[in-house]
Amino acid sequence: MAARLTPAAQPLVYPGLAPVHTAVSADGDVLDVGRTFLSVLNGGSGAITVTVQTPETVDGDLAIAERVVTVPVGTAPKLIPLNSPHYRQTTASAVLPADVGKAYVDYSATASVTRAVVMFA
Template identity: 45%
Template structure:
């Protein structure tokens, strides 16, 4: 399976009923900028969500962002600067961030923008 590109749900003054859906094993491709990722872990063990960094400082790679989501817990992760997480212009997913999940069992997620 290929990575999924879940729709970014804009938050409006009139409100938003957020939709969380299941990721697949290959991870996600999400927008960058004033965007955050909500991850709900319904499983009995914690999971790690990794947002892959594409940035370098003085020729050294910037570490990926790794966030632990507790068992039966939720986390809001972001925002994601294009300069740190966006894929290069030569990539078909230019400007987007790649997200990996250590497990997808009983996990749902949504992508939201301000």
């Protein structure tokens, strides 16, 4: 398996931002959590799902459900906030030490799917 990608976050400035979307990876992304959101465009032939993993459990054994967002085909981006602390990878769940505290995002399809990471400045 190839490594997850970490696309650069684009700062949202007062004059506005037209985010530059780039192709997603079949291996997913590693993204910052906080004042960040993910913008996903689906130019494919059918709806896709974007899954933000939630590695935590409650009461020691109750898994927190992953955030699954449906992105329909179209020209309008789907905006997914990445502000929940439950998205942060832990030392036990992270594949790489550098991933601790970041979100793992997976895409059900990659053909004609692009994304941009935007952060509030």
